[in-house]
Amino acid sequence: MLARRTLARAPPALSGTAPGNARNMATLREIELRLKSVKNIEKITKSMQMIASTKLAKAQRAMVAGKQYGVANSEVFAHSTSPSSTSNKLFIVISSDKGLCGGIHSSVTKATRRAFAGATDSPLLNEDKKAVDIDSASPIMVIGDKSKAQLSRSMSGNMRMTFNQIGRDVPTFADAAGVTDLVIKSGVPHDSVVIVYNKFVSAISYEPAAIEVRGEAGLKESEGFKAYEMEDDFTKDLAEFSLANAIYSALVEAHACEISARRNAMDNASKNAKDMIGSLQMQYNRGRQAAITNELVDIITGASAL
Structure with a gap:
């Protein structure tokens, strides 16, 4: 009976219940830890934004130089080949292995899915702003792990080959030549290759686009090349070189586009972290003031009772 009365009269700290001040302190501690973690995230996003801003100028210079390869290809095929047929097209989707750059990888993935599904409201457009005719059974090769993971969930039957560890820094012509060599050695039959990629519009915008390159068989059948006498290996070498140029x-x-999107994404993340820090700091200050007020009330009440 005495033991029962002792337990009944035990203070809150011994009976398992915490006083109101302890509950407030725990809440303040949680807010403080969360505030610290958000500040660390803000430091990381600001650092990544600065790095992306530094790399963007280099990437844009490489883009201006590399686009000349694609311009030369377009001029050759515009004056020397007939319109491409819809049969035996091979699609190469270009993304990268890195994330934290917004929806840039989803852009080419969604464009490819919609084009293969037969959507007419947003078709893939080539460099001449014309829609690319697509067969739903056309083979697909993917550069980059991001689009590979996205496309393999819904279009695994079309996947033939994937590439990674390409373009970790600024892509080089050697990277494009290596991809071209593996595409040719894969043995996938095709008359033309359609390269789906992100087109650089400005520092804050991009859009999915496509480049179509004729294969060896397509070059041999074109009227422009039939008008000239050429060696047997000429069309093969030209097709390989043209594909490497277009891929590069x-x-x-x-x-x-990826570097620009990463800079914008990290800028938005830094702004969101800054807003969250302000909100958490205000919440922490209010909680701390409430705890101090409660302690002062307890002190004054105790002094008045004495």
Whole structure:
């Protein structure tokens, strides 16, 4: 009976219940830890924004130089080949292995999905602003792990080959030549190659686009090349070189879009972290003032009771 009365009269700290001040202090501690973590995140996003801003100028210079390869290809095929047919198209989707750059990888993925699904409201457009005719069974090759993971969930039957560790820094022509060599050695039959990539519009915007390059068989059948006598290996070498040029042009432009998108994404993340820090700081100050007020009330009440 005495033990029961002792337990009944035990103070709140021994009976398992915490006083109101302890509950407030725990809340303040949680806010303080969260505030510290958000400040650390802000430091990281600001650092990544500065790095992306530094890399953007280099990426844009490489893009301007690399786009000349694509311009030369367009002039050759515009004056020497007939319109491409809809059969045996091979699609190469260009993304990268890195994230934290907004929806730039989803841009080419969604454009590819919609084009293969037959959507007419937003078709893939080539460099001449014409829609690319697509067969739903066309093979796909992907450069970059990001679009690979997205496309493999819904279009695994079309996937033939994937590439990674390409364009970790500014892409080079050697990277494009290596991809071209593997595409040719893969043995996937095609008359033309459609390269889907992000087109650089400005420092804050980009859009999915496509480059279509004729293959060896397509060059041999075109009226422009039939008018001349050429060696047997000429069309093969020209097709390989043209594909490497187009891939290189698309790689450097997609890389510039990625760096620009990462800078914008980190800028937005830093602003959001700054707003969150302000909100948490105000919440912490209010909680701290309330705790101090409660302690003063307890002190004054105790003094008055004495």
